Amino acid sequence: MARILMVNDEIDLLTVCQSLLSDIGHEVDIFTSGRDALEHARRAKPDLIIVDWVMPDTDGSTVLARLKGHPATKDTPVLAISALADGAMRAELAGADRFLAKPFDVDELVSAVNHVLNRRSHAIPDSYREAASDD
Amino acid sequence: MVEPNGETTSVQDDADSRPRVLLAESIERRLHDIESRWLERVEQEIASSARKVSATDLRDAVAEYLRRLAQALRGGEPIESGGASAWADVAREHAVARVRLGFDVDQLIREFILLRRVLFEVAREERVITDGMQSERLADLIDAAIATAVKSYTESRDHAARRVQAEHIGFLTHELRNPLATATLAAGRLHRKPELVAAESETLSMLDRSLTRLREHIDGMLMSQRLDAREMECRPIDTRLGAIMADATKAAELEASQKGIDFRVRYDPDVELHIDPGLTTSALQNVVDNAVKFTDRGRVEVMADNVVDKAVIHVYDNCDGLSGEEIKTIFEPFKRAHPGKAGTGLGLAIARRALEAQGGEIGVESGAGGGCHFWLTLPKPPH
Numbered sequence: 001m002a003r004i005l006m007v008n009d010e011i012d013l014l015t016v017c018q019s020l021l022s023d024i025g026h027e028v029d030i031f032t033s034g035r036d037a038l039e040h041a042r043r044a045k046p047d048l049i050i051v052d053w054v055m056p057d058t059d060g061s062t063v064l065a066r067l068k069g070h071p072a073t074k075d076t077p078v079l080a081i082s083a084l085a086d087g088a089m090r091a092e093l094a095g096a097d098r099f100l101a102k103p104f105d106v107d108e109l110v111s112a113v114n115h116v117l118n119r120r121s122h123a124i125p126d127s128y129r130e131a132a133s134d135d
Numbered sequence: 136m137v138e139p140n141g142e143t144t145s146v147q148d149d150a151d152s153r154p155r156v157l158l159a160e161s162i163e164r165r166l167h168d169i170e171s172r173w174l175e176r177v178e179q180e181i182a183s184s185a186r187k188v189s190a191t192d193l194r195d196a197v198a199e200y201l202r203r204l205a206q207a208l209r210g211g212e213p214i215e216s217g218g219a220s221a222w223a224d225v226a227r228e229h230a231v232a233r234v235r236l237g238f239d240v241d242q243l244i245r246e247f248i249l250l251r252r253v254l255f256e257v258a259r260e261e262r263v264i265t266d267g268m269q270s271e272r273l274a275d276l277i278d279a280a281i282a283t284a285v286k287s288y289t290e291s292r293d294h295a296a297r298r299v300q301a302e303h304i305g306f307l308t309h310e311l312r313n314p315l316a317t318a319t320l321a322a323g324r325l326h327r328k329p330e331l332v333a334a335e336s337e338t339l340s341m342l343d344r345s346l347t348r349l350r351e352h353i354d355g356m357l358m359s360q361r362l363d364a365r366e367m368e369c370r371p372i373d374t375r376l377g378a379i380m381a382d383a384t385k386a387a388e389l390e391a392s393q394k395g396i397d398f399r400v401r402y403d404p405d406v407e408l409h410i411d412p413g414l415t416t417s418a419l420q421n422v423v424d425n426a427v428k429f430t431d432r433g434r435v436e437v438m439a440d441n442v443v444d445k446a447v448i449h450v451y452d453n454c455d456g457l458s459g460e461e462i463k464t465i466f467e468p469f470k471r472a473h474p475g476k477a478g479t480g481l482g483l484a485i486a487r488r489a490l491e492a493q494g495g496e497i498g499v500e501s502g503a504g505g506g507c508h509f510w511l512t513l514p515k516p517p518h
Contacts, residue, residue, distance in 0.1 A: 010313050016320045023327060083312035103316035103350055106323030 002047040002117055004028045007037035007063065008081070009055045017050070020106055021113065034058025042072045048117055053082030064094050077116045154263065155272060159205035161261040162254065166201050172253045173197065180249065181242050195232050197250070200225040200280070207276055226280040230287035234295060243288055247281045301360050308357045315353065319346050355481050369411045369492040373516045376439055376446060377404025379412055383419035384437060387427045396427060397434035406441050409516040411493050418489040418497070419448060421482035422509050426452035448511045456505035465499060
């Protein structure tokens with residue numbers, strides 16, 4: 001069982017992910033605003049944060065930067081989700097532990113969550129590291 | 136910049152060229168007068184009906200156009216619309232600028248008509264138009280400029296319209312992914328209720344099939360839009376064959392074992408490459424997935440050759456084979472050799488674009504007895 005914080009501006013997507021992850025024993029707090037989510041993350045120190053890359057108030061890269069910049073959340077694993085085609089590259093370069101492209105199915109969601117919770121250090125493919133150091 | 140070159144470029148008959156040179160000289164002398172008279176009328180008759188446009192924007196390239204027109208009057212070369220002459224270039228640029236200002240084609244033509252009127256007024260005042268000949272040449276030049284401008288205007292407007300359309304498609308497909316993600320997950324949750332799966336298995340499969348098709352169409356639309364916009368970004372790095380092969384063949388291997396097809400992969404993982412790993416994996420995956428999709432019995436074989444300056448990956452399958460016509464078009468978007476099979480018809484087009492973007496190539500051959508051989512070349516690091 002893990003405590004997960006999920007932030008996304010689509011309330012239906014949040015609700016269905018909350019139900020699915022609760023079904024397999026996780027405890028999920030959901031937020032539609034990046035700002036509220038950050039505040040909660042600092043207090044509650046969740047085991048995993050799932051963040052949408054495109055949100056109206058505070059976007060994924062800003063949320064990620066603030067998480068990494070705060071002592072309470074700098075080591076919290078982050079799973080980024082996005083419908084953007086190049087979202088994977090952007091999210092992983094920005095320091096997300098894993099990326100999930102929308103639309104995804106239940107198995108993809110569960111396996112991404114487990115992956116980040118279990119094997120955090122191996123999550124970023126070498127190709128992206130090399131591409132990043134190339135720049 | 137203006138050389139009196141009437142004598143040298145063309146003209147056999149001085150008596151014929153002389154009045155044209157006079158006309159050209161008076162246009163040059165009265166250039167600012169012509170420009171301001173024209174501007175006044177454009178503001179009265181055209182710009183007032185369009186949205187507010189500044190005089191600087193309106194004036195645009197008119198002075199330059201008049202200079203070039205004078206040059207063309209001196210020369211005796213034939214007048215064609217859309218030609219490569221200097222005045223045609225100005226007309227072309229002017230038209231593109233007018234598209235940006237929101238002029239319609241009627242306003243564009245009326246601008247030129249007003250300019251013609253002012254030019255003839257000035258020519259009469261200067262008494263340089265004495266018979267039909269020179270005025271005819273002036274009128275012809277302006278008419279040709281109108282034709283050139285209208286052609287450029289239309290092209291530029293169509294181009295802008297296509298760009299807006301591509302942006303709309305991009306936005307729409309992107310927005311569609313959000314509700315699709317929710318629907319896919321909601322359907323997934325239903326699958327986790329055993330009593331529901333037992334009672335409604337057919338309904339659930341119907342739901343799944345429809346969601347899968349929606350996903351394929353949305354992905355295909357986004358990909359084709361990106362192909363159109365030539366957005367594919369390429370970042371080659373030094374890597375090894377081993378870094379891409381497993382990812383590229385994983386899905387096909389699973390599919391092959393489900394279909395009961397023999398699937399073999401042979402390669403040296405240490406072959407050095409200079410490629411964009413993401414683009415190359417996606418290109419190879421498209422080809423290998425296709426091979427398994429179109430092979431119903433027999434085998435699919437993937438093997439890598441190490442040549443001096445490149446690596447060649449061969450993909451052999453036991454599909455029904457391709458006709459000569461199909462081979463010609465198979466790498467074009469939306470060309471599907473086997474319409475019965477699912478898919479967007481974009482996989483191979485994407486593969487080709489992805490490989491060519493990094494200096495690789497893709498090709499196919501197919502024998503009469505069926506089966507295809509696809510080959511992909513991947514560049515090596517420049518040593």
